Amino acid sequence: MLAYGYRKFGGPAVFETIDQPALKPTANQVVIATLAVNLNDEDRIERLGANVSTPLPMIPGHDVVGRVVQVGAAVTDLPVGTLVAAHTEHAYAEQVCLDADSTVTVPDNLSPTQAVSLITPGITAYKAVRYFADVQPDQTVIVKGAAGGVGSLVVQLSKRVGAKVIAIASQKHADRLTALGVDQFVAYDHQDPAHVLADCGDVIINVALNGVDGKADLAMAKFDATIASVAGSLPATSKSIRFRSIHATNAISDQAALQMLFKLLSIGQLQTNIGYHLPFSLAGFIEGHELLDQPHNGRIVIEK
Template identity: 55%
Template sequence: MKAYGYEKHGDPEVFQEYEVPEPTPAANQVLIRTIAVGLNNRERAERAGGFGSMPSPYIPGRDVVGEIVKVGKRVSDISEGELVMTHTERGYAEFVLGNLDATVVVPDGITPTRAAGLITPGLTAYKAVKYFANVQPDQTVIVKGASGGVGSLAVQIATDIGANVIGIASSHNQDYVESIGATKFVAYDQTDPATELADTGDVVLNTAMNGAGTDDDVTMVKPNGVIASVAHNSPMTDKPLKFAHIHPTDAMSDREALQAVIDLMREGKLDINIGYKLPFNRDGFVKGHQLLEEKHDGRVIIVK
């Protein structure tokens, strides 16, 4: 089968096409024929060398939607021929393995492209809102990066819970952020959000790649509020607050979170902005990673 990866770190041109063996599912896995792949910023950082050495050749990719072609002997609740979404490894390939605890059926009416765009941002946003921040009805929730993949989903998930959401993003995204449920919008390119929103949030969600702006998070959160952030280190402050580091966790399974977000999408309560659809070949993956290097609106999806 064809797969796409690289043997050295560098710019997007390092991608090559490989012929590799088709994987064999274990007892609790399914074999999936790839239809759509969602690209993520982590994969850009991996390619650039941000996570150290990798196996060579390294086949990246975590977010895959496709058709089940084979099931492991312990798999009973999903079947060959079903369309599924999975959070996996080695996803830039024609066939991938899906673990049962990270694979769910895609409902009728949802395209593979939309489902693929939902996987990693959906997992991150759902676990951030429901588990790390434990958002409750009527709380005021400030979402930084509210127009991005994770941020936009966090706005919608918190809104569905019944929270009052304040979205922070660039001014040109105001209409979009308000359309997905934010009751107030603050444009970071027109005002200082920390000044305008001081001591306002019961919860501040910071899902930037490096958790930038922690001091602002401290300013915006109410005393005894919660900051849920991808930043690794708790802020140095005398202000009483709870800091929760957003990270992969088995406390809530990927399958539970994926099922929740795809159900919300099926019910019309959740959507994802798809910015680019590219072909499933080397040129498509190179172009996709070039887009990840730039400021871009919407998810980047490779479609077979």
């Protein structure tokens, strides 16, 4: 069984083909034949060796869609041939072993590529809106990083709740975000959002890289607002603010989030932006990580 990984940390060229033994599921597991993998910034960070305790050799990858080819003895509801998705580990491989409880069945009208593009950004966005920010109808929600994979889903999910949504991104993304139904767009490369939107937001959701510029978040927030950010903290302030740091949580399970996200995607109430379709090969994974290392527009999907 072929997989794609690395024996040392570094740039995209560290990837190589790694032969793995055949997978055998335990009683509560299934083995899938991989059809699509979604690349995430977490994959890039791991490859660079940010966590020196990462075991080597490493088969990376967290977002996978495939068809069930083997079923453990205790699994009764996932017959062979079922198309499933999961947020997991070691997904850059021809076959992946999954806990049956972690899998979500993909609706018939979604392709593997559509489904896989939604996994990590969708789970993050869903939990940001529904749990960390707890967005309510008629609130004014300001989304920083609105053009990114997570941010554009935060925009759509907040609109679906019934909030007024203000998107912050660069001017080149204005048309796409307007098409997603934002109530106001502010181009940070043309205007200062902290000035234009001073004291406007009931909720600030900051999913820009590293939760940049907490001072601006505070400036845009109303008194007693909620700020949910991928940053770990906020600057000191005299405002009464509820701060929620967005992080991995099981308060809403990944499976529950994915089930709802797939439903919305399948009925046309959610859109993802797939920018790159690459072959499921060593060259495809190397090219995908070269794209991860630079500014890019849209999800990077490796597909068969």
